[in-house]
Amino acid sequence: MTHPGDLLSALLDGELTAAERRDVHTHLESCARCRDEYEAVRATRDAVRELPLLDLPPGLLPTPAPARRPVLARAWTWAAAGAAAAALAIGIGLATGSAPAPMDLDTFAEHHTARVLVQPGFQTVRADVGAP
Amino acid sequence: MTDETVPSWEEVAHRYGRTIYNFAYRLTGDRDDAYDLSQEVLLRVRKGLRSYRPGSFEGWLWRITRNAFIDETRRRKRRPTVPLPEADRSAAMGTAPSADEALAAVRLDDEIQSALLALPYDFREAVVLCDVVGLTYDEIAETAGVPVGTVRSRIHRGRAMMRERLA
């Protein structure tokens, strides 16, 4: 094959088919020039990937509502009392009316497993995959 | 996030805000510009989400980000500033090369950022989308509206040019 050129970056990025990958590897074994080019491009790629991720400056993200606001408790109480009376009057249970589905254990299991796996510190064993 | 659901604006902001900011910073090399740009992107996402229909969410998001960047650059009628290469700057400040590893790492980062900024825009964008944002070649092609072969070439040549500058 001719010198692979662009395919060298694609190889690093996992963007080649198995056949292309084989061809490029075969070429690299016999071509010192391409090996040098491959190493050079790889070093640059690694360097860019290792650039630190900057933290978001404050103020850019939407601010979530505080979980509890005791100051408003009394106002809330009165509003709630009215709503409850209405609910009782027309016989509708508000609490269960629009309840979303229960929490998704699979997603949570995936999150926990991923976090433990990437930086386990010490973990006796990590055989569990998925929710119970 | 699966492709089938439309995320809320808050969710997009929390999940992608930092990546958008880093994308913007690596393209501009300036924190204030990156801040303004990220804010603009989040605003456009907020407006756009109303009409967004489930599809390739990341492709959509990065197209918005890219367009915001191009518009913003055009609006300001100036190219992003290119900081002095670190070698020049340290010579100007009379700082001797330090053995301190932390300092060396910071300098290296600056050099890489300078090399990125020295790339023509199309090449820089391809490299940043690939190596900072982590998109696949297909996604970059979709974002930039060019064939995958062009993306491959831009990434490879971009890296090779950076290497020339860093060597």
Place this chain on the structure above:
Amino acid sequence: MRRRLVSALAVAAVLVSSAAPAAADDLSDMLDEATDAEYHGTGVVMCTWGGDSSAASYEVTRTDGMTMVEGPGGSAMAYGGVAATSSDGGWSGTEVSEWSDWLLSDRYTMGGATATTRLGRDATLVVVLDEGKPRLRMAIDDETGVPLLTEVLDADGGVYRMAVLVSFTPGPSDMPDDMDVEMTDTIAPMPATTTLPESVAGYRRADVYAAGRDSIHAFYSDGLFSFSVFESPRTGLPAAFERATVFEVSGKRYRRLVTPTSVWVHWDAPDRSYLLVGDLPPDHLMGVLQRLPAPGQRGFLVRLWRALFG
């Protein structure tokens, strides 16, 4: 959706330094060494809590900074900041965008160490003390630092969890050249405030992430054990917990499921539902639960009653 082709080269590129800060004390060094070793092993892990008992066999390979564990539920693999799981042939990956350093709580100290042999290899039997009381017994391979046997003890000295390797080969192993991983999720830090405490019963809240569209994931660790708490506005008992054991802590009711390596606890507080999953022993868990938002009936009328009459 993003896909990643993971090869040995790519792994070398994405590996980031996640070494724990240098700790002077022997225990920290020892645990560090165990996580760096390259080996292949097969073993059994078993967890017992009251009448709940659960066991599984597993196979573990660690090489080139990549860890792969194969168990009855599927396979899990970690490289750099990506964790991938597979239960039906395809790999599905989750990227953890950042995580804090590993820190060992100073409540742990090294107890006695005696020479022994295990699987025909020279090993050292080590006891780790938790505020002076035995918490872990390990037989550590002298050459590699890998624990060949680990017993986690409950407060009464009984074995809560045991993991024992039945075969062990030190050194690098062959890993598949390429693995096509579909990246399905990113675990992003959640800058939002959470009411979950920063430290609870000796565990430090190391990271807070967004989880799904409406939940918060707080990861706690004391360096030896760790757990995640998920805080969700969703109501209803997840199906898996319908057969769970009900237990009480300070008169409050929780449900638990025990798997070979973890305990899962579910409860509803008046305005949130909680799920805790982790490898911490029962006495630690009880202490933790007492410090987290307490169970209470959900529902509008209950909240209203409390608001009106306390």
